[in-house]
Amino acid sequence: MRPSRPHEFACACAVACVLAEATLAWAQLPGMPKPHAGSAIADAAATPPAPPEAEAPDSPRADMREFLRLAMKRGDFEAAALVLATGGLSIPKMGATGFAHDTARRFDLRITQTWPALVPFTAQVPELAGVSLPVVARCGRDAFAEAMLFTHRGLSGPAILQISSYWRPGQEVAIDLLPDLDAVQFLKQRRHARPKAELRTILGEVMPQRLAAVLESHPAERLNDWRLTPTGTEGYAKAEVTLGGVDTDELSSRTMEARKVPGLFVIGEAVDVTGWLGGYNFQWAWSSGWVAGEAV
Numbered sequence: 703m704r705p706s707r708p709h710e711f712a713c714a715c716a717v718a719c720v721l722a723e724a725t726l727a728w729a730q731l732p733g734m735p736k737p738h739a740g741s742a743i744a745d746a747a748a749t750p751p752a753p754p755e756a757e758a759p760d761s762p763r764a765d766m767r768e769f770l771r772l773a774m775k776r777g778d779f780e781a782a783a784l785v786l787a788t789g790g791l792s793i794p795k796m797g798a799t800g801f802a803h804d805t806a807r808r809f810d811l812r813i814t815q816t817w818p819a820l821v822p823f824t825a826q827v828p829e830l831a832g833v834s835l836p837v838v839a840r841c842g843r844d845a846f847a848e849a850m851l852f853t854h855r856g857l858s859g860p861a862i863l864q865i866s867s868y869w870r871p872g873q874e875v876a877i878d879l880l881p882d883l884d885a886v887q888f889l890k891q892r893r894h895a896r897p898k899a900e901l902r903t904i905l906g907e908v909m910p911q912r913l914a915a916v917l918e919s920h921p922a923e924r925l926n927d928w929r930l931t932p933t934g935t936e937g938y939a940k941a942e943v944t945l946g947g948v949d950t951d952e953l954s955s956r957t958m959e960a961r962k963v964p965g966l967f968v969i970g971e972a973v974d975v976t977g978w979l980g981g982y983n984f985q986w987a988w989s990s991g992w993v994a995g996e997a998v
């Protein structure tokens with residue numbers, strides 16, 4: 703559906719913001735249908751050039767060769783700009799779809815390989831679900847000093863979520879279970895001071911008792927360098943972010959507009975930009991959305 707007053711349409715907004723289900727921009731345009739919660743976006747494509755009379759002479763995008771078409775359950779919309787803001791692949795139960803990537807692909811934008819990131823590991827670990835402790839988790843040259851949590855299926859907690867973004871299947875992860883201590887030295891000193899104490903009791907001074915009971919049979923040096931190869935991750939179902947996405951080379955870093963598709967913008971999680979835990983992904987989504995909003 704094209705609005706009856708194209709000049710007003712083009713100048714007042716010139717944007718179809720694919721902002722989740724609401725497409726709020728439409729609500730503020732005179733004569734536009736109200737946004738409709740639950741109106742999933744089915745398709746987006748470029749349409750042939752608009753007829754000359756439909757182009758406002760002073761439209762910021764009067765030189766555009768194509769309009770972008772957005773197909774929704776309630777009908778089709780056309781606009782001079784389209785912002786893909788439908789996120790990445792994590793977590794489908796909360797509404798994630800591959801829409802942004804699929805659409806970008808159809809416009810011939812490169813998509814870098816995607817992986818679930820900030821995600822728990824599945825691994826064969828002792829039955830210690832609920833036990834947590836501060837660790838340093840390492841994969842290759844990357845390391846994070848944060849808390850780790852044993853789960854029913856493997857490992858989670860901030861240290862694991864962080865390192866998962868650097869891990870690839872088959873790689874080993876090294877975990878320092880006593881990051882503030884040299885385990886060998888510590889055990890020597892404590893055994894000297896408390897010769898009758900059981901090892902699990904001594905270890906229990908510096909780590910949760912349940913873990914100490916499991917680890918008492920391990921060589922002391924392993925406590926600073928516990929190695930395991932995760933069997934996998936919990937996948938997009940549990941991943942807080944999607945690593946990979948629309949290649950940043952395809953987009954203007956100033957406006958997030960696709961270099962080869964004028965009027966098409968991609969922001970947020972859909973783009974190949976992934977942050978650590980700590981609000982960086984929100985910040986990226988908001989900042990990239992803001993610059994795109996300024997540009998349309």
Ligand SMILES: Cc1cc2nc3c(=O)[nH]c(=O)nc-3n(C[C@H](O)[C@H](O)[C@H](O)COP(=O)(O)OP(=O)(O)OC[C@H]3O[C@@H](n4cnc5c(N)ncnc54)[C@H](O)[C@@H]3O)c2cc1C
Nearest residue numbers: 722742743788789797799801942970971981982983984987
């Ligand atoms: C459990 C969890 C915890 C997180 N915690 C943090 C944190 O602490 N700090 C941080 O920085 N980041 C965190 N993140 C990541 C952060 O939420 C995302 O990076 C950010 O929300 C991305 O914003 P976005 O607008 O690009 O995409 P989203 O916020 O994913 O929004 C995209 C929207 O588009 C909708 N959509 C998808 N396809 C369609 C379609 N075809 N039609 C209509 N609508 C569609 C989706 O349902 C969704 O509502 C967390 C993520 C999760 C899942």
